[in-house]
Amino acid sequence: MKIHSKLRDNNSLNYKKFNTNMSQFINDNNITSSTNYLIITSIKNKFTYIYEKNNNVWNLLFKWSCTVGKPTTPTIKGVFSVGVKYPAIGDNNSSAKYAIHIIEEYYYHSIIYDATGMHIKDDRLGLAISHGCIRLYTSSAKWIYDNVPSGTTIIIN
Numbered sequence: 801m802k803i804h805s806k807l808r809d810n811n812s813l814n815y816k817k818f819n820t821n822m823s824q825f826i827n828d829n830n831i832t833s834s835t836n837y838l839i840i841t842s843i844k845n846k847f848t849y850i851y852e853k854n855n856n857v858w859n860l861l862f863k864w865s866c867t868v869g870k871p872t873t874p875t876i877k878g879v880f881s882v883g884v885k886y887p888a889i890g891d892n893n894s895s896a897k898y899a900i901h902i903i904e905e906y907y908y909h910s911i912i913y914d915a916t917g918m919h920i921k922d923d924r925l926g927l928a929i930s931h932g933c934i935r936l937y938t939s940s941a942k943w944i945y946d947n948v949p950s951g952t953t954i955i956i957n
Contacts, residue, residue, distance in 0.1 A: 813879070818957055819844050826851065826858050833953035839882070839908070839944070840955045841934055843868045843875050846926045848908070848936060850944070862943070865925040867911075867935035875932050875956060876906050882952040885945050894921055896933075898941035902954060910938040 817824040819842055825831075831838060838851040838858060850862040869875035883901035889909065890896060895917045896909035912922040912935070925935065934956075936944075 813955075813957075815957055818842065822849050823858065823860060831858070831953065831955070833951075834881070835949045835952045837948045837952045838955075839948065839952060841866060841868070841875070841957075843877065843928075843957060846928070848934060848940070850948070862940070864936055864940045867925050867930050868928050869930050869932040870928050873931040875930070875934060876903065877957050878903075878955075880954040880956070882948055882950050882954060884950070887945075888917055890915060890917070896935070896941075897938055898945035900941070900944055900948070902934075902956075905932070907933045908936060908941060908944060909933055910941040911935055 813829050815825070817828060822840060826838070836853045840849040840851070841847070846866055846868055848864045848866045849860060851858040852861050880902050885901070886899040888895055888897050889899040889907065892915055895913045895915055897913065897917065899907045899909040901907055911920060913919060914921050925937065
């Protein structure tokens with residue numbers, strides 16, 4: 801069973817500060833999550849942010865460079881929740897580790913490995929070159945996989 805849902809109409813958020821001050825964006829929009837974590841990705845700036853809530857305040861834990869979808873296969877935009885997690889996904893040509901399902905065929909996952917998962921094929925980040933998934937360093941994808949629960953709010957814009 802794939803758990804995925806669009807939580808909120810993307811147009812109901814004020815994105816004025818999204819690419820300039822992520823913490824202000826969160827506060828201005830009173831962003832909530834069903835867990836103490838929040839994942840946000842800026843397609844324009846190619847960064848993924850991990851926030852943790854302590855004492856009702858969102859604190860930035862990590863800001864990681866990421867790869868997003870190329871113009872012909874763009875990354876989706878919207879408000880979603882973390883779905884099912886997979887230790888690896890792939891096909892006969894390539895694989896990725898620590899896949900976190902967003903919606904449909906979209907995931908956060910590691911950089912690209914060969915089909916065996918042993919050798920890196922593409923470790924570029926900070927570019928728009930994927931088929932729509934959001935790629936992270938393997939250690940970053942593993943951190944999300946190990947620490948961020950299903951149901952956590954995801955915002956991609």
